[in-house]
Amino acid sequence: MNIVVCAKQVVDVSEIKVDPSTKRPVLSGIAKKISDIDKNAVEEAIRMKEKVGGKITVLTVGSADAKERVKELLAMGADEGVVIVAPVDSEYSVVATLLAAAVKKLGQVDAVLCGEASIDLFSGQLGPRLAGVLDIPQLTYTTKLTAEKDHVTVERNLGDHAATMTSPYPVLISVTKEINTPRLPSLMQILSSSSKPIREWKAEELAGGPLTPKIKTLDIKGVPMSRKNIVYQDDLDASIHKLVGELAKEGVLR
Amino acid sequence: MQLELTEQQKMIRNMVREFAEKEIAPIAAELDKKEEYPTKTLEKMAALGLLGIIIPTEYGGAGLDTVAYATVIEEISRKCASTGVITSVHNSLAAWPIIKYGTDAQKKKYLPLLAKGERIGAFAGTEPNAGSDLAAMKTTAELKGNHYIMNGSKTFITSGPKAGIVIVFAVTNKAAGTKGLSAFIVENTFKGYKVGSIFEKLGIRASQTSELIFENMEVPKDNLLGKEGDGFKIALSTLDGGRIGIACQAVGIAQAALDESISYAKQREQFGQPIAKFQAIQWMIANMATRIEAARLLVYNAAYAKDKGERISKHAAMAKLFASETAMDAVIDALQIHGGYGYTKEYTVERLFRDAKITEIYEGTSEVQRMVIASSLLG
Ligand SMILES: Cc1cc2nc3c(=O)[nH]c(=O)nc-3n(C[C@H](O)[C@H](O)[C@H](O)COP(=O)(O)OP(=O)(O)OC[C@H]3O[C@@H](n4cnc5c(N)ncnc54)[C@H](O)[C@@H]3O)c2cc1C
Numbered sequence: 296m297n298i299v300v301c302a303k304q305v306v307d308v309s310e311i312k313v314d315p316s317t318k319r320p321v322l323s324g325i326a327k328k329i330s331d332i333d334k335n336a337v338e339e340a341i342r343m344k345e346k347v348g349g350k351i352t353v354l355t356v357g358s359a360d361a362k363e364r365v366k367e368l369l370a371m372g373a374d375e376g377v378v379i380v381a382p383v384d385s386e387y388s389v390v391a392t393l394l395a396a397a398v399k400k401l402g403q404v405d406a407v408l409c410g411e412a413s414i415d416l417f418s419g420q421l422g423p424r425l426a427g428v429l430d431i432p433q434l435t436y437t438t439k440l441t442a443e444k445d446h447v448t449v450e451r452n453l454g455d456h457a458a459t460m461t462s463p464y465p466v467l468i469s470v471t472k473e474i475n476t477p478r479l480p481s482l483m484q485i486l487s488s489s490s491k492p493i494r495e496w497k498a499e500e501l502a503g504g505p506l507t508p509k510i511k512t513l514d515i516k517g518v519p520m521s522r523k524n525i526v527y528q529d530d531l532d533a534s535i536h537k538l539v540g541e542l543a544k545e546g547v548l549r
Numbered sequence: 550m551q552l553e554l555t556e557q558q559k560m561i562r563n564m565v566r567e568f569a570e571k572e573i574a575p576i577a578a579e580l581d582k583k584e585e586y587p588t589k590t591l592e593k594m595a596a597l598g599l600l601g602i603i604i605p606t607e608y609g610g611a612g613l614d615t616v617a618y619a620t621v622i623e624e625i626s627r628k629c630a631s632t633g634v635i636t637s638v639h640n641s642l643a644a645w646p647i648i649k650y651g652t653d654a655q656k657k658k659y660l661p662l663l664a665k666g667e668r669i670g671a672f673a674g675t676e677p678n679a680g681s682d683l684a685a686m687k688t689t690a691e692l693k694g695n696h697y698i699m700n701g702s703k704t705f706i707t708s709g710p711k712a713g714i715v716i717v718f719a720v721t722n723k724a725a726g727t728k729g730l731s732a733f734i735v736e737n738t739f740k741g742y743k744v745g746s747i748f749e750k751l752g753i754r755a756s757q758t759s760e761l762i763f764e765n766m767e768v769p770k771d772n773l774l775g776k777e778g779d780g781f782k783i784a785l786s787t788l789d790g791g792r793i794g795i796a797c798q799a800v801g802i803a804q805a806a807l808d809e810s811i812s813y814a815k816q817r818e819q820f821g822q823p824i825a826k827f828q829a830i831q832w833m834i835a836n837m838a839t840r841i842e843a844a845r846l847l848v849y850n851a852a853y854a855k856d857k858g859e860r861i862s863k864h865a866a867m868a869k870l871f872a873s874e875t876a877m878d879a880v881i882d883a884l885q886i887h888g889g890y891g892y893t894k895e896y897t898v899e900r901l902f903r904d905a906k907i908t909e910i911y912e913g914t915s916e917v918q919r920m921v922i923a924s925s926l927l928g
């Protein structure tokens with residue numbers, strides 16, 4: 296079985312600070328990592344491979360330095376990586392087009408896995424868009440996956456209810472954080488990952504022409520959240536009374 | 550001149566950092582309190598290859614360089630100094646002398662067991678009357694037929710109650726002085742091997758430290774490590790490498806003290822503002838961070854020298870001396886920054902304060918390190 300995992304390099308959002316004067320997030324000098332849920336997708340791909348055999352290719356659209364991050368996924372157990380170097384303003388329609396072109400270039404692909412969303416933008420669009428461009432079935436928000444030779448059965452978390460579904464291959468599956476705990480690579484796996492291939496494909500060559508973003512991001516600003524910092528220092532009963540009154544006044548309690 | 554870890558070393562450090570955060574940090578305080586050996590953690594570490602860091606791949610290890618090894622010990626010690634020293638002793642005091650001085654048969658027999666964590670390694674040099682003056686040891690080993698008969702006792706042995714493979718030093722020729730000491734690979738299953746009392750300690754309480762007692766213990770002749778009379782040389786060269794491990798442990802403890810201090814100082818308010826705004830606190834944090842950086846570079850310097858095959862006695866002694874004193878300085882300031890709260894078991898810094906002290910004592914006290922450094926300079 297040929298499995299493709301789409302994984303994105305993101306900045307470590309827990310380290311982002313907002314510049315108080317411009318309100319813009321300060322991104323320089325912040326460590327980069329693979330988006331958390333994409334690691335769950337890689338882990339699930341490894342488990343699929345362990346069960347039914349096959350080969351795992353990691354695809355990432357981003358900057359060339361994503362290679363170092365992709366190596367971590369190869370150490371976990373993926374077999375090869377492809378970094379598609381694309382302009383920074385590539386938004387989801389562009390990324391989905393590129394990934395679809397890459398999947399086609401790879402030849403016969405049975406399953407495409409991705410995270411339900413990336414931790415930086417959290418739009419949740421990529422999986423569905425990619426399935427759309429590839430014109431294959433999609434199983435989103437997967438919390439449990441059972442792979443068989445000719446089909447896959449998943450449980451999906453759809454908010455107000457859960458659904459169990461099966462699909463033949465090829466299929467796109469987006470996973471949630473709950474699906475598994477990504478493994479840590481052993482020292483030996485880290486060492487052997489250096490001999491696994493990581494290819495670099497150019498966006499324009501892959502797409503066969505220039506790519507025009509449909510969405511233009513004008514600005515990104517942090518929303519200041521001011522806290523009231525009220526401390527109730529009376530005895531407990533009186534404090535609770537005041538707190539409840541205050542919350543009601545704010546419309547938090549009705 | 551390259552003062553940066555390679556991408557591979559960074560990957561290893563990141564993996565161990567994540568492992569330590571997820572698997573070691575949550576249980577460190579409890580193991581300390583109960584003086585409980587981290588058996589389960591060691592099993593998980595074995596699966597990741599962390600018990601065979603420097604063991605060659607042909608014997609089931611990862612065959613890594615000393616710099617990578619240093620990052621591993623630092624990251625583990627940053628979350629639990631007990632697990633740090635167990636790992637350091639296992640790799641650098643038990644596996645290393647077998648890698649360096651062992652016969653092919655000894656390597657084939659023992660290194661895979663250590664690499665897979667099926668046996669924990671220990672190093673038994675110290676005796677009640679032979680601490681800094683290791684050559685004063687009294688344990689004897691006498692060759693009778695195919696066995697050495699060993700009698701005596703060792704004290705303060707890290708992992709003593711849990712170890713399966715112990716590098717033991719004993720006198721084989723009393724008249725020859727330091728040239729009369731020999732090293733042996735001893736298994737805990739040998740007849741006459743006994744674990745004595747376990748010490749109740751100030752710090753690194755999850756690393757069990759005990760006496761080992763040998764009563765007419767039969768050690769197969771094949772378990773002599775190196776040649777008869779090589780013992781002292783083996784002990785000193787092994788400790789040179791071990792000191793890099795302890796220096797890493799010290800840097801890890803110091804880094805943890807800094808981590809805790811920064812987060813506490815930002816969040817604790819007195820006089821209407823975070824205490825991080827007071828210059829007195831800022832200076833402590835600045836000093837701590839500067840010394841840690843210097844200590845880490847000394848450690849990498851010693852590790853790098855070892856990888857190049859240079860003589861490292863002086864480098865390793867300097868790294869260990871400076872790093873352990875840095876750790877002590879750091880925990881004293883970190884506890885001060887925590888005020889009364891740091892004096893309680895609610896805060897990690899209390900454990901760090903107790904753990905740091907040992908790094909100035911074992912594998913050569915700070916006085917001994919200064920002796921080593923001075924003698925390499927003065928001859
Ligand atoms: C928790 C723990 C774990 C240990 N693990 C191990 C282990 O796994 N294997 C092992 O073999 N040993 C181990 N040790 C023993 C450790 O290495 C010794 O404690 C250390 O070498 C010091 O020896 P000592 O305790 O006998 O102190 P002493 O040698 O009696 O020293 C007492 C004081 O005198 C000073 N001193 C001694 N000689 C001189 C001198 N010539 N000039 C100036 N000052 C001097 C020392 O620096 C020290 O301050 C461990 C010890 C502890 C506490």
Ligand SMILES: Cc1cc2nc3c(=O)[nH]c(=O)nc-3n(C[C@H](O)[C@H](O)[C@H](O)COP(=O)(O)OP(=O)(O)OC[C@H]3O[C@@H](n4cnc5c(N)ncnc54)[C@H](O)[C@@H]3O)c2cc1C
Pocket residue numbers: 817818819820824827828829830885886887888889890892
């Ligand atoms: C075992 C124990 C027994 C105690 N017994 C009593 C008792 O019987 N009665 C009682 O009332 N209290 C008692 N205390 C409380 C003790 O007096 C306080 O812990 C102490 O005054 C420090 O306050 P704090 O712990 O809140 O630290 P903080 O005031 O939060 O101080 C934290 C750090 O910030 C520094 N800092 C704070 N303000 C400034 C500044 N303006 N400039 C520079 N640095 C600053 C401090 O020096 C310290 O390093 C006890 C505490 C302990 C641990």
